[in-house]
Amino acid sequence: MDIRLMDDAPSDAERAVIAALIDPVEEVGSHLAIGGHSARRHRHLLLPVLSAVQSEIGWVSKGALNEICRRLVIPPAEAYGVASFYALISTTERPSVVAHVCDDIACRLVRSEFPHGDAVVSSPCLGQCDRRPAVLLQRAGVEDVVNAPGDQDPFELVGVADPTVVGDRLLARVGHADPESIGSYADHGGWQALEKARALGPAAVIEEVERSGLKGRGGAAFPTGVKWRAVAAEPAPRYLVCNADESEPGTFKDRVVMEGDPFAVIESMIIAAVATGCAKGYIYVRGEYPLAASRLRHALHETRLAGQLGPEFDIEIIRGQGAYICGEETALFNSIEGLRGEPRQKPPFPAQVGLFGRPTVINNVETLINVPGIVLEGGEAFAAIGTPDSAGTRLFCLSGDINRPGTYEVAMGGALGELVDLAGGFVGETQAILLGGAAGAFVDTEALSMPLTFEDSRSRGVSLGSGVVMAFNSSRDMHDVVRRIARFFRDESCGQCVPCRVGTVRVEEALARSRSAPLEAGLIDEIDRAMKDASICGLGHTAASVVRSAISLGLIS
Amino acid sequence: MRGVRNGARLYTVDPRRSESAKWADIWLGIDVGSDIALANGMARVIIERGLQHRDFIANATTSFDDYAAKVGEYPLDRVEEITGIPSDVIEEMAVSYASAGMAQIVWTLGITEHHNATDNVLALINLALLTGHVGRYGSGLVPLRGQNNVQGGGDMGAIPNKLPGFQDVEDDDLRARAERIWNHTIPPKRGWHLTQMFEAMAAGKLRGLYVIGENPAESEADVVHARQALEGLDFMVVQDIFLTRTAQMADVVLPAAADWCESEGTVTSSERRVQRVRKALEPPGEARPDVDIIGMLARGMGADWGQPTPEDAWNELRLVSPMHAGMSYQRLEELGGIQWPCYDENHPGELFIHGRLWKQPLESPPAPFIAVDWVPPVDRLTNDFPYRMTTGRHLDGFNTGVQSAGYDSPIRTGGTIDISPEDADRLAIHDGDLVKVSSRRGTIEVPARRDLALRSGLVFMSVHYGEDADVNQLTIDTWDPKSGTAEFKATAVQLQKV
Amino acid sequence: MISLTIDGQTVVSPEGATLLEACRSIGKDQPTLCYLETLAPVNVCRVCVVEVEGSRTLVPSCSRKVEPGMKVQTESERVRHSRKVVFELLASSVDLSLVDDSVQEWMTNYQVDPGRFGDLAPLVDDRDERHAGHHYENTGTHAETVFQPVKVDNSLYVRDYSRCILCYKCVEACGDDAQNTFAIAVAGRGFDARISTEFDVALPQGACVFCGNCIGVCPTGALMFRSEHELRASDLWHEEEQTVTRTVCSYCGVGCNLELHVQDNRIVKVTSPIDHSVTSGHLCIKGRFGYEYVQQLGDLATTPIDDVLRRAREAGTV
Known part of the structure; x- marks a missing residue:
C-alpha cells in the first residue's frame, strides 16, 4: 500500500514481541512482490499486536509502531490513531509498572486520596465494586494484575478477595467447580447442553431460544432468538461475538462468571454457533480483567484439546485496551477490525452488516450463559421463570452502602427491596440507589417496591441496564458522585459525534459551576435532549440520564 | 484506486517498486526494456489455454495466425530469463487478464521512451485484441499523457x-x-x-x-x-x-x-x-x-x-x-x-473510441495483429557499465523543472542518483555522498539517495534538475524510428563514490 | 422509485437516495458540515438530523436511505432543538468564523447562542499530548475549547486546528475517498480527539504528499493555503476583490480543472470544482501549489501583497 513509514527502528525486544505475533504480510523479492488485497486483510491483527507491545514493553514507541505498520501494511498515522484511542496503551514512555487506581463511584466511597503521577493514574471503574477499592497494575513484561481490595500501597501485591456470589442457576458453579479444570466443569453438569444442542440441530435450538423469551441482558433487551434467527438466515460467512467488555461503572457480574465459570461462556458460544452456523467466534474481554482473560484462555485451550473447538468453529480472545465505548457493539466490531473503537451509524444492524461487514450474532456474557439451561430444560421451562415479559433470572451487581456487596441471581419479578435484603440490607440511611449503571438512573427508596422486570423498570422511566444496584447513604456527597459520572462520560466519549463529544464536556462544566452557584438545570436538560436525540450511539443517548435523575430527585441543586 | 478498493486486481509491471506498485496485488519487477517479451509470453499462455476471445478475433482482427506463430517463440522459461520475473506469476497475470470481465492496460513513458517504443505499444495492443479488452465499457488501452496538451x-x-x-x-x-x-x-x-x-x-x-x-x-x-x-x-x-x-x-x-x-x-x-x-x-x-x-x-x-x-x-x-x-x-x-x-x-x-470493433458486421477496417519481437536495449550492460539506469519524474516535479522549480515543495529531494540499499552498502555510499555517474557518453557528479523501491543493479535519476544533475548528458540518443522517441529509460552506467 | 413524505409533502425518490437528497429534490435544503457529495458519509456532525416517525432518535439525513412510507420532519421542535444545541456546542468550542455563509444563516435561523456555556477558554498547547481517558481538570470557569497554536510547518499550507470541528473530511480525502495517502488520521479520544499525523510529526516528516485535497474539503478554514494565512494575518486578504477563474492545470494530461483565486493580479489560492467529472475537486501538489512559476513576485510589478506572498513562499519547511 501507498504508505510512508517513519525512519525509526524498533529495539530488539520490540521486534521480538512483534515478530512472535505477526509475520510480514507481503512477500517481497527482487523482481516480485505479492501484497495488495491479500496484505491489506490483516488489519485485525493491529489491536492484538499493539496490546502485546504494550504488555511486554510497557509502551508503544515510534520504532515499535513503525515495525507493526511495516509488517501489517498499515499507514503509521492510522495505527497511531488506533493506539492513542485506548487508555491502556501509551504512546509515550512511562514507568514499567503503572497503577491504575480506581476513583470511580463505588471506590471513591471508600477512598479519599487519589495520588497522581507518572506511575499512578486514576482509573474509571475497574469492575471490582464487590471488593473495592481496586487497583489495576499494568506491568511491562509481566501479566497485569488487580489488587482488590487495594487500599494500601497501590504497588503492593495483595491479589483479589473471593467474591460474594448468590445464585443457583447461572452462578451455580461459581465457587464450586474448579474454573481451571474442564473435568470439574463436566462433573458439575458442563457440556450436556452442547451435546443436546448438536443432537437437536440448529433450527430446533433457535426455536427453543425463541420459545424461552430470553432477552438480551446488555441493556437493550432485544429477544435473543429473533436475533439468532435473523443471522442464521443471512449468507455465510457469519460471525459470533461474545461481548465481554463489561465496563459500565458498578458492573462486575460478567467478570464473576468469566473468572468463576469460564467453560460455561465457551459452551454457550459453541451452542450459539451451532444454532446460527457461525464460522468463527470472538470473545472481546475488557482489558482491565486480566484474570478473566487468562481463565478464558486456559479454558479455550482445554476445550480445544477436548475436541469441542476446531476448524469448523473456533473462538479467539481479544483483549480490550481501556475504552468503555468498545462495549457498544459496532464500536466493538471496529475495535476487533483494527480500527478506532468508534460506533457505526445504524442501520445497517449487526445481523446484516456486523464484524468484517458480515452478518454477526453479538450477545453479552450473561445473555449467552442462559442458553445451556434453555437447551437442557426447554424454552417453556425457562419462560416459566420470572414474568411473561421478563423470563428467567438476572444477575445483579450490588455495591455501595450495602452490607454484603456481591453478585446476586434472582428470578425476574421480585422487588428491588427483596434483592437488597438478600444482600443484607443497606448500610445507613439510604438517600439514593443507582440503578442500571452510570448510563442508568438514580431512584429513591420508594422504588424498593418496584418489581425487577424490563416492563416495570421501563414504565418508571428507568432501566435495569447492566444490573447495577449501588446504594448511597445520607453521608454521601451526591454532588461529587454525579460529577464523577459526568467526568466518566467525558473521558469515555469516543469523540466522533458533536453532541456527545462536546455535550459531555458542557454537562461536566455545568456541574462544576454548581458547586458555587445555582445548578443550571435547564441548560443540562437542553444538552441532554440533544445528546439523546442526535448522538450516534447509546453512550451519548444516556450520558446525562443519571444527572437528570439526580436533579429530579433533588440529590443535587 | 476506487476500483482497487472495490476488489479489482491490480498488477504493476515496473522495474521499480513504485508507490503505485505498492498497491498492487502483484508487483512484477520487470528488467528494463523487456516488455515485449512479457507481452508475447502472456499471449502464448493465453492462446495455449484457449483463453483468447475467438469471436472478437474472427470478427474484428486480421493476421492472428502470424501473431500466434510469433508469440509461440516466447515460452515462459525464456520470458523469465529475459524479464527476470518468475514464470508462474506471468502465467497468473496472463490468465487473470484474459479471464477478467473487464480489464485495462495502463501505461506511460516506461513503455514509450525506448528505441522500440512503437513495438512496445503494439505488443500491448495485441494483448487487448487477443482478449477483446478494447472498445468496451471498463476495458481498454490507456496511455497516460505527461503534458496537459x-x-x-x-x-x-x-x-x-x-x-x-x-x-x-x-x-x-x-x-x-x-x-x-x-x-x-x-x-x-x-x-x-x-x-x-x-x-x-x-x-x-x-x-x-x-x-x-x-x-x-x-x-x-x-x-x-x-x-x-x-x-x-x-x-x-x-x-x-x-x-x-x-x-x-x-x-x-x-x-x-x-x-x-x-x-x-x-x-x-x-x-x-x-x-x-x-x-x-x-x-x-x-x-x-x-x-x-x-x-x-x-x-x-x-x-x-x-x-x-x-x-x-x-x-x-x-x-x-x-x-x-x-x-x-x-x-x-x-x-x-x-x-x-x-x-x-x-x-x-x-x-471510448474503439467501440466500432464490436459492430457485427464490421463497418470499418479490422484491426491487424502486428507481431513484434523483443530486442534488448541498445545501451548494453557490460563490466565497464554494469548498472541499468532509468529515468523518470518525481511527484512534485515536471520535465526539465522550469515550471516546478517555481514553488517550494516540502517533498522535493533534488537531483540525486537513487541506488538500492544493497548496492549502496556494497559501494559504501550513504545518503548525500557525491557519486560519479558515467555512461558511454558522459560523466556527471550527483548526490546519492538510497531507495527501497530499487533492486541491486538498478539505479534511477529524475529529469527535473538539469542544473545540478544533468541526467541527459548520460542518456543515449538512440530513437524509435516510428515515433522519434529516444531511449531515455535504458542507460548503462558506472558508479563511483567521489 | 420510493414514495415518502417530508414535512407532509409527498416525495418520490430513487431507491438508494438519502433523505438529504430527497429533501433537496423538493428544495428543502438541510444544514451539513461533515457531508460532501464526493466523500463517504461519516455522519458525525449531526446538524443534518431529521425526525423519522417510529425512530426513537433523530436520524442523520446525509446517510439514511429513503424507505417506502417514511414520514420525515425537518422542522419539528425536536429537530430544531438538536440542531441549535449542536451548533452551540460547536460554536462554543471551535472558531467558526470562516464557515461559509450558508452555515452562518442556519445558525442565525436556529438562534444559536454559544455564549450561554460561559466564556470561551483560551488556547492551550498540550492537546496533542493528551492521553485517552486521562482526565483533564474541568473547573467550569470557562467553556472548554480546542483553541491551540496554528501548526505552520511547511510553505504550502497551515493547519489551524482551533477551527477544526472534527468532521473527518480531511481524513477521508487524504485516505480512501481520494488521495489514498493516509498521512493523517483521528488520534486521541473524546473531546481530546484531534486530527494528527503519526506521533504528531510535522507534515514534511510524515506521509503527506501535499496534494491539498484536505484543504479542498475543509469546511471551516482549519486547513488553509499558507498564502491565505499570511495575507489574513497581514490584513491583506480581500476576498471581495478577488476573481475566480476556471481553467485547466498546466502540468500533466489528466485535465484537472483549477479555479484560480486572483487578487492584485496574483494567484493567492487554487481550488477545484467538486462537480467536475475529471477529478471531482481533487488535485495533486503541482495543480494545487505549482502555479508560482507564472508570478515571479516583484520582478516586474509590485503589488501590495507581493512581500507577504514572497515571504510565505520562501518560508521553507521546518
Whole structure:
C-alpha cells in the first residue's frame, strides 16, 4: 500500500514481541512482490499486536509502531490513531509498572486520596465494586494484575478477595467447580447442553431460544432468538461475538462468571454457533480483567484439546485496551477490525452488516450463559421463570452502602427491596440507589417496591441496564458522585459525534459551576435532549440520564 | 484506486517498486526494456489455454495466425530469463487478464521512451485484441499523457505527417479539402519529427529553427550533442514563457503568455477531452498570447490575418477537423469539456473510441495483429557499465523543472542518483555522498539517495534538475524510428563514490 | 422509485437516495458540515438530523436511505432543538468564523447562542499530548475549547486546528475517498480527539504528499493555503476583490480543472470544482501549489501583497 513509514527502528525486544505475533504480510523479492488485497486483510491483527507491545514493553514507541505498520501494511498515522484511542496503551514512555487506581463511584466511597503521577493514574471503574477499592497494575513484561481490595500501597501485591456470589442457576458453579479444570466443569453438569444442542440441530435450538423469551441482558433487551434467527438466515460467512467488555461503572457480574465459570461462556458460544452456523467466534474481554482473560484462555485451550473447538468453529480472545465505548457493539466490531473503537451509524444492524461487514450474532456474557439451561430444560421451562415479559433470572451487581456487596441471581419479578435484603440490607440511611449503571438512573427508596422486570423498570422511566444496584447513604456527597459520572462520560466519549463529544464536556462544566452557584438545570436538560436525540450511539443517548435523575430527585441543586 | 478498493486486481509491471506498485496485488519487477517479451509470453499462455476471445478475433482482427506463430517463440522459461520475473506469476497475470470481465492496460513513458517504443505499444495492443479488452465499457488501452496538451498538440496537427484531426497530410483528398478551406497550398510530403530535425541540424541540412514552448537544450537525450546542433544553427527563434536554456541560445526570444492562465484557448487531456483554459492573470511585461504572436509574425511576413481571437482560431479548426466540428466554445463550457470525436453540435462525444470493433458486421477496417519481437536495449550492460539506469519524474516535479522549480515543495529531494540499499552498502555510499555517474557518453557528479523501491543493479535519476544533475548528458540518443522517441529509460552506467 | 413524505409533502425518490437528497429534490435544503457529495458519509456532525416517525432518535439525513412510507420532519421542535444545541456546542468550542455563509444563516435561523456555556477558554498547547481517558481538570470557569497554536510547518499550507470541528473530511480525502495517502488520521479520544499525523510529526516528516485535497474539503478554514494565512494575518486578504477563474492545470494530461483565486493580479489560492467529472475537486501538489512559476513576485510589478506572498513562499519547511 501507498504508505510512508517513519525512519525509526524498533529495539530488539520490540521486534521480538512483534515478530512472535505477526509475520510480514507481503512477500517481497527482487523482481516480485505479492501484497495488495491479500496484505491489506490483516488489519485485525493491529489491536492484538499493539496490546502485546504494550504488555511486554510497557509502551508503544515510534520504532515499535513503525515495525507493526511495516509488517501489517498499515499507514503509521492510522495505527497511531488506533493506539492513542485506548487508555491502556501509551504512546509515550512511562514507568514499567503503572497503577491504575480506581476513583470511580463505588471506590471513591471508600477512598479519599487519589495520588497522581507518572506511575499512578486514576482509573474509571475497574469492575471490582464487590471488593473495592481496586487497583489495576499494568506491568511491562509481566501479566497485569488487580489488587482488590487495594487500599494500601497501590504497588503492593495483595491479589483479589473471593467474591460474594448468590445464585443457583447461572452462578451455580461459581465457587464450586474448579474454573481451571474442564473435568470439574463436566462433573458439575458442563457440556450436556452442547451435546443436546448438536443432537437437536440448529433450527430446533433457535426455536427453543425463541420459545424461552430470553432477552438480551446488555441493556437493550432485544429477544435473543429473533436475533439468532435473523443471522442464521443471512449468507455465510457469519460471525459470533461474545461481548465481554463489561465496563459500565458498578458492573462486575460478567467478570464473576468469566473468572468463576469460564467453560460455561465457551459452551454457550459453541451452542450459539451451532444454532446460527457461525464460522468463527470472538470473545472481546475488557482489558482491565486480566484474570478473566487468562481463565478464558486456559479454558479455550482445554476445550480445544477436548475436541469441542476446531476448524469448523473456533473462538479467539481479544483483549480490550481501556475504552468503555468498545462495549457498544459496532464500536466493538471496529475495535476487533483494527480500527478506532468508534460506533457505526445504524442501520445497517449487526445481523446484516456486523464484524468484517458480515452478518454477526453479538450477545453479552450473561445473555449467552442462559442458553445451556434453555437447551437442557426447554424454552417453556425457562419462560416459566420470572414474568411473561421478563423470563428467567438476572444477575445483579450490588455495591455501595450495602452490607454484603456481591453478585446476586434472582428470578425476574421480585422487588428491588427483596434483592437488597438478600444482600443484607443497606448500610445507613439510604438517600439514593443507582440503578442500571452510570448510563442508568438514580431512584429513591420508594422504588424498593418496584418489581425487577424490563416492563416495570421501563414504565418508571428507568432501566435495569447492566444490573447495577449501588446504594448511597445520607453521608454521601451526591454532588461529587454525579460529577464523577459526568467526568466518566467525558473521558469515555469516543469523540466522533458533536453532541456527545462536546455535550459531555458542557454537562461536566455545568456541574462544576454548581458547586458555587445555582445548578443550571435547564441548560443540562437542553444538552441532554440533544445528546439523546442526535448522538450516534447509546453512550451519548444516556450520558446525562443519571444527572437528570439526580436533579429530579433533588440529590443535587 | 476506487476500483482497487472495490476488489479489482491490480498488477504493476515496473522495474521499480513504485508507490503505485505498492498497491498492487502483484508487483512484477520487470528488467528494463523487456516488455515485449512479457507481452508475447502472456499471449502464448493465453492462446495455449484457449483463453483468447475467438469471436472478437474472427470478427474484428486480421493476421492472428502470424501473431500466434510469433508469440509461440516466447515460452515462459525464456520470458523469465529475459524479464527476470518468475514464470508462474506471468502465467497468473496472463490468465487473470484474459479471464477478467473487464480489464485495462495502463501505461506511460516506461513503455514509450525506448528505441522500440512503437513495438512496445503494439505488443500491448495485441494483448487487448487477443482478449477483446478494447472498445468496451471498463476495458481498454490507456496511455497516460505527461503534458496537459500533448494530446491536443497532435490533434491540432503539430506532428510532421498529419493535418488537424489526424488527417494524413499525404492523402491527396484530405489535403485538398484543407487547402480549399485555407485557400492555400500545403506541402504534399510529411516533414521531419524532432529527432530527424536534430539529425538534419547535425548534418547541416536544417539551418533555422522556431521553437515554441520546448526546451530541447535540456530535454534531449545525449544533450551535449543536441546543444552542439542548436549552436550550429544560423538562426533560432524561441517563443516561451521562460528564458530557458534553449532561449538563452536563441537569436530572438518572443516572450509568450502562459497559455493556461494568461490567455484563452483549449487543451486536450489524455482521455481526448477538450476543455477550455481561461485568462485569469494579465501577462507580465511584453508577453503576448501565442495566437497574437503568430498573427503578428504572419503580418510581418505579409499575410494579414486580422486579429483572430482564440475562439476564431478554434472555429476555423472545427471546419478543418471533422472530429472537432461539434465542439463550440459554448458547448465546451456547458458540458465541462467534450471527448472527441464530436462530429456535430448534437453529438455528445465518445467515451471510448474503439467501440466500432464490436459492430457485427464490421463497418470499418479490422484491426491487424502486428507481431513484434523483443530486442534488448541498445545501451548494453557490460563490466565497464554494469548498472541499468532509468529515468523518470518525481511527484512534485515536471520535465526539465522550469515550471516546478517555481514553488517550494516540502517533498522535493533534488537531483540525486537513487541506488538500492544493497548496492549502496556494497559501494559504501550513504545518503548525500557525491557519486560519479558515467555512461558511454558522459560523466556527471550527483548526490546519492538510497531507495527501497530499487533492486541491486538498478539505479534511477529524475529529469527535473538539469542544473545540478544533468541526467541527459548520460542518456543515449538512440530513437524509435516510428515515433522519434529516444531511449531515455535504458542507460548503462558506472558508479563511483567521489 | 420510493414514495415518502417530508414535512407532509409527498416525495418520490430513487431507491438508494438519502433523505438529504430527497429533501433537496423538493428544495428543502438541510444544514451539513461533515457531508460532501464526493466523500463517504461519516455522519458525525449531526446538524443534518431529521425526525423519522417510529425512530426513537433523530436520524442523520446525509446517510439514511429513503424507505417506502417514511414520514420525515425537518422542522419539528425536536429537530430544531438538536440542531441549535449542536451548533452551540460547536460554536462554543471551535472558531467558526470562516464557515461559509450558508452555515452562518442556519445558525442565525436556529438562534444559536454559544455564549450561554460561559466564556470561551483560551488556547492551550498540550492537546496533542493528551492521553485517552486521562482526565483533564474541568473547573467550569470557562467553556472548554480546542483553541491551540496554528501548526505552520511547511510553505504550502497551515493547519489551524482551533477551527477544526472534527468532521473527518480531511481524513477521508487524504485516505480512501481520494488521495489514498493516509498521512493523517483521528488520534486521541473524546473531546481530546484531534486530527494528527503519526506521533504528531510535522507534515514534511510524515506521509503527506501535499496534494491539498484536505484543504479542498475543509469546511471551516482549519486547513488553509499558507498564502491565505499570511495575507489574513497581514490584513491583506480581500476576498471581495478577488476573481475566480476556471481553467485547466498546466502540468500533466489528466485535465484537472483549477479555479484560480486572483487578487492584485496574483494567484493567492487554487481550488477545484467538486462537480467536475475529471477529478471531482481533487488535485495533486503541482495543480494545487505549482502555479508560482507564472508570478515571479516583484520582478516586474509590485503589488501590495507581493512581500507577504514572497515571504510565505520562501518560508521553507521546518
